[in-house]
Amino acid sequence: MNYETTVNLDGSDGQTVLLDEAETEARRKKRVMIIAAIGAVLALVAYFAFATGGEEADFAPRTGQVPVVSVISPGKGTIEGIINATGTLAARRELPVGSVGEGGRVISVPVDAGQWVSAGQVLAVIDRSVQVQQTAGQAAQLQVAKADAELAQSNLDRALQLVERGFISKADIDRLTATRNAAIARVRVAEASLGERQARNAQLNIVAPAAGLLLERNVEPGQTVNSGSGVLFSIAKGGEMELLANLGESDLAVVSVGSPAQVTPAGTGKSFTGQIWQKAPVIDLQTRQGTARIALAYAPELHPGGFATTVIKSGTIVAPMLPESAIMSDAKGAYVFIVDKDNKVVRRAIKTGEVTARGIAVVEGITGDEKIVARAGGFLTEGETVKPTAVKN
Template sequence: MNYETTVRADHGSALDVDNADFAEGEAPSRTKRNVLIVVGIIIALAVAIGLWFFNQNGEAGTAAMADREEQAPAITVVSPGASTIEGTITATGTLAARRELPVGIAGEGGRVVSVPVDAGDWVSAGQVLAVIDRSVQTQQAASAAANIEVARADAQLAQSNLDRALQLVERGFISKADIDRLTATRDAAAARVKVAQAQLSELRARNARLNVVAPASGLVLERNVEPGQVVSAGSGPLFRIARGGEMELMAEVSENELAQLSPGVPATIVPAGTDKEFTGQIWQLSPTINAQSRQGTARIALPYAPELRPGGFASARINSGTIVAPMLPESAIMSDEEGSFVFVVDGENKVQRRAVKTGIVTLNGIAITEGLTGDEQVVLQAGGFLTEGETISPVKAEE
C-alpha cells in the first residue's frame, strides 16, 4: 500500500519560524550562565590562590618568629622576692689609741741617765720610764737638810735662853722687855726650822719629778728619748702611752649614714694586711660634719690586740638595723645620668627599663627600697649590652 505524505509549505515555514525564535531567546540565557560560571570559577581560583598565599605567608611568619625566638639572646634573670636584710654600713678609717697619754718632763729636766722601758712594753701607774741625772739636786737636798739642823740648834738655844730668863725675872735681874725679846728670838728660830724643812721638801719633790713616770697603766706606743740626751720642759712628749691598751677605729662615714648610727652599735673591724676580725662598738659619734668631704667620724672602741696598731688602716662593717626589701647583686643594677635602674622582662620577653632606689649595701647584695616588688624577672647580668624593648630568651638563675 502506498501512502503519500503531503506536507504543506505554509505549515513547515511556521514551525521553522517558531524554532528559530526559540533558539534566538535561549542563546542569551546560556551565554549569561556561562559567564557566571566562568566568573565563579575565577573567584574560586582567586580565593584558593589567596588562601594558599596566606597560608604560605603565615607559615613563613611563624617560621620567622620561631627563628627570631631561636636567635634571641639567652639572658639570666632572677626574681629577688622580698627578705629581711640586716643593715650594714661599710666604712674605712685609721686605728688609734682610744685614750693616748703623752708623757714629758714635769720638772726642770737634765741629762737622761737611763730609760728602762721601750715601745711595746706594758707599764703600771707610777712606774719610772726615764731617770734624769740628779747629782746637783742631791747636793742641794743635803744642804737643805743641814740647814734644818742649824735652824733646830738655833731654836733650841733660843728656848734655853728664854727658860733661864724666866727664872731670873722673878728676882728682878731681867726686865719684862728682855723676856719679850728672848721670846721673839725663840719663835723666829722655830720658824726658821719650819722654813728649812719646807725647803728640803721642795727640793725632794723637785728631785722626784726628775724621773719620768707613767701617769696610768697602759701600753707604751712611742719612746722618744735616749740615755745621754738633755731634756727639759720644752722637749715635748718623751713617751706616748695607750691607757689600758684600749684602741679605737676612727671610721669615716657619710652624713646620711651617720644619722643611722648611735653609741653602742656593734661593728666588725678588719685591719689591713690581715683577714682577722675584731668586734667593737661605737662609743662616740662626731658632733660635726666636715664641710668639704661631707663626712663625720664614728669612733669604734676596741680591746687590745697585737694586730691593732695605731696609725694603721682598717675597714669596718657597722650594723645599722634591718629592713624588708628585694635584694639584688651589684651586677643587676646600672646607673646613668638619670639615676639607678634595672632591666625587667615583660610578658613578651622584652626588656623594659625600671628606675629603682638603692638602700642598704650588704655582703649578699644591695637592697632595693623603691621601684621593685620582688616578683619581677630582673636581668641579672649583661644589662649593659641590652636596649630597652629588645626581645630576649630569659633563663632562670640557679638558686
C-alpha cells in the first residue's frame, strides 16, 4: 500500500492518508497510453515523409538520401489564343445631319429616334412661304428675258432682209445682232437665278443622306434652324454597329484585321459574332492601350454608348503547356527546374504565353520533351541530385 504523510504547520501530529491502489494504477496506464499514441503519430509522419513506395510524392526529402520529385514531359499542343477585353458600343458609320441651307422655322418633324429611314427621306420640313414667292419672281423674270430675246431675234431677222435692198446699213445689222446676243445672255442669267432659287428651296427640307437607323433627333417643330444650328439628327448608316475594344500593346500586336470576336453587351445574356475591321494606328501615351474596332450587324440589344465585353480569337500556336505549379519566378523572370540525364536539377528561363483552363503555354525556353519538375520546385536548388518520378500531365 502507498502512504502519504502531511505535517501541520501548527506542530500537531501528521495524518496518514491512504490512496487506493486501483486509482494509482489507472493514472499510470493513462500516461503509458498517451506516450504510445504520440509515438504512433510520429511513426506515421516519418513513414509518409520518407517512404519511397506507394503513389507519387511531390517532393520527399530524406536525411542522407536523394529526394524524390514529380516530373512531367508535356510535349507540344495546339493552343487557341484568346484575348478578353472591354469597350464601348458605337455606330460604325455615324452620319451627323444638320441644316445646310439658309434655314428657317421648322413646321414638322415626321421621324423619331429609333426609326429606320431611307436615303433622301425628309426628316424635317422648313417653312418656305417667302422662298416660294421669290421663286415665282425669278420665274417671271425669266419669261421677260425670253420675250426680250425673241423680240431682238425678230428685229435682226427683218433687218437682214432689208440689207439686200439697201435700206439698212451694215452698222445697223451689227447693232441689232449685239442687242439679240445681250437678250439671249439675259435669258441665261435669269435661268441661272431661277435654278439657284430652286436649289435653295430644295435645301430647306432636311433629308437623310443615306439609309440607316435614326439615333438622335435634336429638333422640334417651331424651332428656328440654320447652318450654324449644329447636328439635328444622327444616323447609323445601314444600322451597322461596332465595339471599340481597348487592348494593351502586346494584345493589339497579336490580333489582326479579320480576327473573329464574340461581343456580349452589359445587361444581356446574348453574345453577337463580329470581327475586327480596323486596328488603331497609335497607342495612347497615358493608358498604353490601343483600340480594335469590331464590326457588328444591327441587333436591338446593341445600344451605342453602352458597355460590352468581348472575347477575341487571336489565332493558334503550338507550344508546351505546363501547370501553374511548375512555373516559378524571381527578379530574373519566369523559370522552371529541369532534371537532366544525370538526375541533377537545372534552372531554365522561359517565356510564358496564353493562360488557359488547361495550364500556361510556354512559348520560349523549352521544347516539351524535358523532364520538368511539376511541383515543389521552390524546395530545390540548382545542381541538386534528385530521383525523378514521372506523373501524368
